[in-house]
Amino acid sequence: MVDYEACEYCFTTIYMFEHIYNTMYYREKDFAVLIGEYDDHKFTVIPLAQKQNLGKVFDFIRKYFKENNIKFQLRAATEEFVEFLEENYKGKFKYIEERDYFDYVYLGEDLRTLNGRKYHKKRNHINAFIKEYENRYYYKSLGKEDFNDCLALLDKWMIDKEDKTTLQTERIAIQKVLDNYEKLDVKIGGIYIDGNLEAFSIGEYLNPNMAVIHIEKANGEIRGLYPMINKTFLENEFPDVEFVNREEDLGIEGLRKAKLSYYPYRLVHKYTVLED
Incomplete structure (x- = not known):
């Protein structure tokens, strides 16, 4: 193929x-x-x-x-x-x-290391997170025993969001992945703080050289948690992958800004084809 x-x-x-x-x-x-x-x-x-x-x-x-x-x-x-x-x-x-x-495609090494001046702000956020939660957080590769924690975090994350219909559709999609985890070739990882799951991510290999990140959710009130789950998930689950596809922004202004802030290596252009 x-x-x-x-x-x-x-x-x-x-x-x-x-x-x-x-x-x-x-x-x-x-x-x-x-x-x-x-x-x-x-x-x-x-x-x-x-x-x-x-x-x-x-x-x-x-x-x-x-x-x-x-x-x-x-x-x-x-x-x-x-x-x-x-x-x-x-x-x-x-x-x-x-x-x-x-789709936004990044160099895997860039996202795992966040080296260079362009990632200075990301490193600052991560350092602030580590300083605040040192000895209180840990990363874990998640299995079936952790999936109720994922859904609880997702429900908490959805509370203040406006577009409930779209989010409920996404929740169904996530539930399907969790329910069929053993049949799908996905990796799931999360960050626990004080014993509570506060961030998780779902990804897999799109091809031998590229990982794709399907889902990334985190408690937005915790400074540095989003860049922390982004970095540690790749470090632990995709330590050698050359490229990382973090999918599209759907025209959502905040999401586009966030994806651009990680300096994509390239964009995968897409088109709708109509027959004349």
Whole structure:
């Protein structure tokens, strides 16, 4: 299979949010196709296939849309896939850049060490955390016995948030991962302070060189806790990974500012593809 860098092509992401998009699957021996629904319109994504079979499988998807009188739409197309379409189907499609869904990719070493002047503020926050909670906190790789703590922290985190509908959808997604933890190839880690879980993160390998961070939650009232869980989770669970994908910002101003403050190595550009 092609090694995709976009978070949408990680099985856990697909599984976590299938209830949002009413995701349908079609699978044969050497490829898989996903069909979802967004804003009452069906869409597909890049097929999961060997590179040499991509054209054949893509034609199979287009035929499905045409035979069912559905306007063709492909979401989360990467720059590489857009180039493939232009080489093989030139002039047949138009492309809409989706900045809110660009993935933020960082150098793993940058996030694990926070070395250099650009991370000076992050180190200050972490040092303040360590000074305040020295001998009162510890990091732990989390297992089933800790998952009730994760949900309790999540519920506490949601109390003051406004968009309860979206957050409840995310909670369902997190619950699905925790319930099926042993079947998914994910790593979960958290920070306890005075015996209480105050931060946790969920991630996995997106490809052999890249980890993807699906979820990161922390008590925002504790200074330095967010950069601390970010750093220690990678140090403990992904100590050697070259790149870290921290997914998209969804157009949320505060989230975009936070992701940019870690100085991404690159952004994974994504497009919606429509057939002319």
